[in-house]
């Protein structure tokens with residue numbers, strides 16, 4: 001088994017079921033690229049590793065477009081609260097005691113959880129992101145990492161945030177790891193000044209990197225923004241240059257139709273986070289139908305583990321489909337195939353990790369599900385089983401860029417990762433002098 005994880009050779013996945021119900025061989029070369037699918041795949045490479053695909057369903061690895069990975073340490077620390085109280089009374093005071101070691105331990109735990117539930121790439125916003133990068137580098141996923149820029153309207157704080165953002169971008173460039181990218185992370189219109197937002201947009205443009213921002217999560221965010229600036233949050237972000245094809249906007253719950261049109265015009269990718277939205281009772285669901293109508297990108301995220309409380313995108317797909325139907329009062333909204341596309345191709349396009357499909361020339365970012373699992377029986381329409389019946393526990397094997405990260409539910413080093421994260425979480429809460 002150790003050979004399976006350390007090997008960097010070519011891989012043949014033999015006789016695997018695909019989403020359309022057919023059986024195929026998938027050939028992956030040493031660079032981690034899919035070079036053939038189908039009858040000719042066996043001859044396309046001289047495989048170093050052969051994975052038995054019988055009783056397995058191959059899907060593109062899932063993409064989580066909004067999370068705060070290291071918040072896995074805060075799982076269950078503060079639940080059942082209003083967003084503003086939750087942040088200001090519980091989360092921010094605890095985060096004031098965070099160390100780089102905590103972020104490293106928490107991000108490793110998050111990566112482990114994502115691998116175990118079929119996620120291969122994620123869009124992260126947090127602190128000590130150089131340590132998050134080290135964790136991602138080791139764990140083998142793809143990630144876009146942003147420092148959470150929060151200036152609270154203070155000029156000296158803005159300077160600190162600018163330096164931190166620049167330092168992270170330099171650090172990630174120096175890693176020279178094509179799986180890890182930097183983005184700029186203005187937290188939101190209620191935590192960042194106009195000058196801060198404009199600086200973020202300008203720097204992201206100059207560096208040609210992404211922008212990761214929270215947008216219109218609560219009704220209060222909209223009313224406060226209207227009171228302070230006389231315009232709605234999306235229009236304010238646009239004035240500052242933050243709405244681009246490189247932008248991922250998380251939540252988007254309270255957008256009105258004109259804001260959805262604006263996001264479509266700017267080619268923004270919206271990240272739907274239904275579990276977090278329901279848990280924090282933000283009281284409105286992202287208007288997926290308007291965003292789709294106006295051509296914005298549709299993607300899926302979990303948000304951090306403190307508002308979800310896990311990183312399982314299978315659960316998130318189901319929540320998304322159900323919430324859209326319930327909130328907008330139509331059972332035909334967001335059918336299984338569409339939500340599956342959000343979690344795969346939509347996310348991959350937003351983060352630039354590939355097409356997010358199993359195709360020749362695409363990176364081998366693949367999850368293999370157990371076709372004999374209860375949730376896959378019977379298997380009439382694979383997308384229906386995936387979205388409505390399964391959770392991440394159905395995933396057996398995960399490849400990212402052709403590297404095997406989990407095989408038959410074994411991830412190397414997982415006991416140590418869990419032990420260290422548990423210790424870091426308890427020590428953090430103790431340091432903060434609050435038993436939660």
Ligand SMILES: O=c1[nH]cnc2c1ncn2[C@@H]1O[C@H](CO)[C@@H](O)[C@H]1O
Pocket residue numbers: 068087091092095125126127147148149187214217276303304307
């Ligand atoms: O749902 C949310 N809304 C707003 N902020 C959040 C949410 N979840 C986490 N954070 C906060 O965003 C910052 C990331 O850099 C952190 O302070 C994190 O606690």
Ligand SMILES: [Zn+2]
Pocket residue numbers: 066067068214250303304
């Ligand atoms: Zn968030």
